Amino acid sequence: MRTNTITQPTLVLDEHRCLANILRMRDKAKQQNVQLRPHFKTHQSLTVGNWFREAGTDRITVSSVGMAFYFAEDGWDDITIAFPVNVLQVDEIAELAAKVKLGLVLVDDSPIDALGKKLEHEVSIWIKIDVGTHRTGLAPDQTNEIDKILDQLKKYPELHFAGFIGHAGHSYQAKSVTEVQRTYDVSLSILLDLKKKYLNTYPGIQISLGDTPASSMVSNFGPIDELRPGNYVFYDLMQEEIGSCSMNDIAVAMACPVVAVHPDRKQWIIYGGGIHFSKDFLLLADGRKCFGRMVNQNAAGWSVDNVQQNPMLISLSQEHGIVQCDDHNFNQCKPGDLTFWLPVHSCLTADVMGAYVTTHDLAIDHYRQRLNR
Amino acid sequence: MRTNTITQPTLVLDEHRCLANILRMRDKAKQQNVQLRPHFKTHQSLTVGNWFREAGTDRITVSSVGMAFYFAEDGWDDITIAFPVNVLQVDEIAELAAKVKLGLVLVDDSPIDALGKKLEHEVSIWIKIDVGTHRTGLAPDQTNEIDKILDQLKKYPELHFAGFIGHAGHSYQAKSVTEVQRTYDVSLSILLDLKKKYLNTYPGIQISLGDTPASSMVSNFGPIDELRPGNYVFYDLMQEEIGSCSMNDIAVAMACPVVAVHPDRKQWIIYGGGIHFSKDFLLLADGRKCFGRMVNQNAAGWSVDNVQQNPMLISLSQEHGIVQCDDHNFNQCKPGDLTFWLPVHSCLTADVMGAYVTTHDLAIDHYRQRLNR
Numbered sequence: 001m002r003t004n005t006i007t008q009p010t011l012v013l014d015e016h017r018c019l020a021n022i023l024r025m026r027d028k029a030k031q032q033n034v035q036l037r038p039h040f041k042t043h044q045s046l047t048v049g050n051w052f053r054e055a056g057t058d059r060i061t062v063s064s065v066g067m068a069f070y071f072a073e074d075g076w077d078d079i080t081i082a083f084p085v086n087v088l089q090v091d092e093i094a095e096l097a098a099k100v101k102l103g104l105v106l107v108d109d110s111p112i113d114a115l116g117k118k119l120e121h122e123v124s125i126w127i128k129i130d131v132g133t134h135r136t137g138l139a140p141d142q143t144n145e146i147d148k149i150l151d152q153l154k155k156y157p158e159l160h161f162a163g164f165i166g167h168a169g170h171s172y173q174a175k176s177v178t179e180v181q182r183t184y185d186v187s188l189s190i191l192l193d194l195k196k197k198y199l200n201t202y203p204g205i206q207i208s209l210g211d212t213p214a215s216s217m218v219s220n221f222g223p224i225d226e227l228r229p230g231n232y233v234f235y236d237l238m239q240e241e242i243g244s245c246s247m248n249d250i251a252v253a254m255a256c257p258v259v260a261v262h263p264d265r266k267q268w269i270i271y272g273g274g275i276h277f278s279k280d281f282l283l284l285a286d287g288r289k290c291f292g293r294m295v296n297q298n299a300a301g302w303s304v305d306n307v308q309q310n311p312m313l314i315s316l317s318q319e320h321g322i323v324q325c326d327d328h329n330f331n332q333c334k335p336g337d338l339t340f341w342l343p344v345h346s347c348l349t350a351d352v353m354g355a356y357v358t359t360h361d362l363a364i365d366h367y368r369q370r371l372n373r
Numbered sequence: 374m375r376t377n378t379i380t381q382p383t384l385v386l387d388e389h390r391c392l393a394n395i396l397r398m399r400d401k402a403k404q405q406n407v408q409l410r411p412h413f414k415t416h417q418s419l420t421v422g423n424w425f426r427e428a429g430t431d432r433i434t435v436s437s438v439g440m441a442f443y444f445a446e447d448g449w450d451d452i453t454i455a456f457p458v459n460v461l462q463v464d465e466i467a468e469l470a471a472k473v474k475l476g477l478v479l480v481d482d483s484p485i486d487a488l489g490k491k492l493e494h495e496v497s498i499w500i501k502i503d504v505g506t507h508r509t510g511l512a513p514d515q516t517n518e519i520d521k522i523l524d525q526l527k528k529y530p531e532l533h534f535a536g537f538i539g540h541a542g543h544s545y546q547a548k549s550v551t552e553v554q555r556t557y558d559v560s561l562s563i564l565l566d567l568k569k570k571y572l573n574t575y576p577g578i579q580i581s582l583g584d585t586p587a588s589s590m591v592s593n594f595g596p597i598d599e600l601r602p603g604n605y606v607f608y609d610l611m612q613e614e615i616g617s618c619s620m621n622d623i624a625v626a627m628a629c630p631v632v633a634v635h636p637d638r639k640q641w642i643i644y645g646g647g648i649h650f651s652k653d654f655l656l657l658a659d660g661r662k663c664f665g666r667m668v669n670q671n672a673a674g675w676s677v678d679n680v681q682q683n684p685m686l687i688s689l690s691q692e693h694g695i696v697q698c699d700d701h702n703f704n705q706c707k708p709g710d711l712t713f714w715l716p717v718h719s720c721l722t723a724d725v726m727g728a729y730v731t732t733h734d735l736a737i738d739h740y741r742q743r744l745n746r
Contacts, residue, residue, distance in 0.1 A: 089380045135695065274651065278652060
């Protein structure tokens with residue numbers, strides 16, 4: 001790639017690594033006969049979306065109504081918004097339902113009347129079940145609440161009950177493949193029990209799960225109908241720590257100029273701060289924070305050889321990044337050099353950057369570039 | 374204000390509070406005969422910039438070359454980029470120097486030849502001194518390095534030495550007005566010593582400091598030439614904790630719909646996550662994290678009455694915010710209600726939101742809306 005055109009913090013996307021991630025997950029799901037509905041909130045890019053399309057993806061997940069419009073306008077016609085229905089957006093939801101096969105998520109019955117009265121086209125309604133993350137969703141034993149939702153749905157023929165949806169976000173706290181497997185097994189068993197309970201009354205209902213750690217690490221998905229992982233398109237240091245990927249699978253890196261060096265404390269200052277990386281960090285065993293790990297730039301993009309021996313990004317302010325070196329690697333860079341950094345949380349880094357340059361030197365789109373989000 | 378048009382996370386800007394902040398700092402600086410060069414990286418808005426202009430501001434600080442262009446195109450003609458010169462952007466810097474009276478910051482002599490050979494118009498060169506923050510800048514006793522920079526500058530008549538610049542970022546760790554005052558006094562004395570040392574050789578050189586805690590809390594600025602605070606235009610919970618402002622001075626709030634409630638754990642889930650607030654947080658004395666504090670919506674915008682008794686934002690994921698309530702306030706909201714939140718770090722919240730709606734219902738600009746940053 002040509003890096004001499006990069007003069008300020010830039011998010012570089014490695015097409016080869018990204019495509020390998022897309023294909024690996026596709027093949028794994030296909031092999032196990034599980035529908036994949038990848039979450040597009042990580043990349044938020046029509047171009048990357050097209051790479052999925054070329055790999056056979058025909059249904060997607062997004063996290064907002066605006067993002068659903070963004071992809072709908074590019075021809076995606078089967079979209080689930082994996083976020084509790086925000087009743088204030090019912091007009092936009094109705095507009096969207098006229099364009100695409102739309103999936104919506106309910107956590108209670110409160111938006112049903114507003115939806116039912118507004119919608120003129122059928123939508124799929126997923127009931128969100130809390131499989132252990134304790135963020136949103138009904139507890140598996142709240143069948144009274146589930147029945148209340150199902151009763152309300154009967155009033156509106158456009159609101160088609162599609163099944164139960166879960167997100168095992170607590171797999172991000174897992175420390176081993178065994179723990180991720182256990183989280184997945186529990187989540188699956190919760191959704192399976194509900195499916196069995198309601199299948200006679202609602203034939204054809206499905207169950208859907210979708211975190212990247214489980215989708216990457218679990219070897220047997222079992223009788224799940226649909227998986228919705230998203231982060232795997234890029235992966236990041238957080239996923240590497242969990243064990244979802246290797247350093248070499250991470251498909252995005254921030255390119256940042258060095259603007260100062262401090263021999264006394266063996267630090268570099270890079271142009272690249274919280275507005276470029278986001279402020280998510282890994283807390284290391286030694287108590288330090290890691291905001292990014294340096295990789296070695298090469299003709300194709302970057303290599304992860306000896307990444308553990310490279311300097312580490314230990315602090316971010318708005319535009320500055322502080323890099324801790326040691327005696328061995330401090331002299332690798334001087335002001336004016338470009339450095340490459342694997343991000344801690346690629347979803348947020350891509351979101352704050354709002355643009356990519358590929359390792360083939362193409363500037364590509366991100367949803368944030370749309371002014372009216 | 375009309376809140377019925379707000380359907381998704383929206384950054385609301387209170388014009389009255391904002392203008393009061395602008396005027397209070399202007400009057401304080403004027404009274405003490407100190408030049409104010411407000412930092413525009415917090416608001417990044419031409420509209421807010423105009424409020425400064427109407428209040429008499431004629432010189433500004435920004436944090437990037439792109440941001441300097443943004444404001445230059447709106448007629449600002451005296452701009453300091455308070456970030457170490459990134460030599461990779463020397464072409465853009467030269468272009469900018471042709472348009473405005475430009476101030477640049479050097480932390481070493483490495484960019485001087487590139488600048489000197491490229492620039493066709495005079496720029497002001499500030500030497501950055503580390504007044505104790507240990508992020509960038511020369512230590513006050515590195516006079517050899519200072520002399521090396523000054524010697525190099527002599528080669529290029531366009532590079533005019535303007536003086537010494539510092540940023541006491543460590544005042545953000547201060548716990549009391551006494552600590553902030555002490556930090557300010559030390560910073561001022563460091564810059565003053567350098568000014569005295571070099572004033573004979575470089576008559577007219579100035580010294581410039583600029584953090585919001587000191588600018589807000591220090592009663593006597595002493596013989597400083599220029600102050601460059603930025604955050605005070607909005608303030609935020611971090612500044613309130615330091616003591617720079619009261620809750621009622623904070624001029625921005627995130628408006629977020631409630632999308633779920635959990636009576637069992639007395640929590641609400643709001644539509645509003647890391648991509649809306651940013652991930653900065655306050656670590657409270659009880660070990661909890663605070664990502665935002667709820668204020669009470671009213672006809673004019675919001676009131677901070679009883680803010681300490683209101684629910685608190687304790688966790689953020691990409692789009693979800695988890696709000697902790699207690700028995701007393703849990704029933705205040707239901708799904709579909711709009712809630713208002715004071716942000717922890719307004720610079721980053723404004724940056725990730727990239728747009729404002731004022732309490733007078735005007736949608737106004739932010740630099741992020743420019744596609745080609």
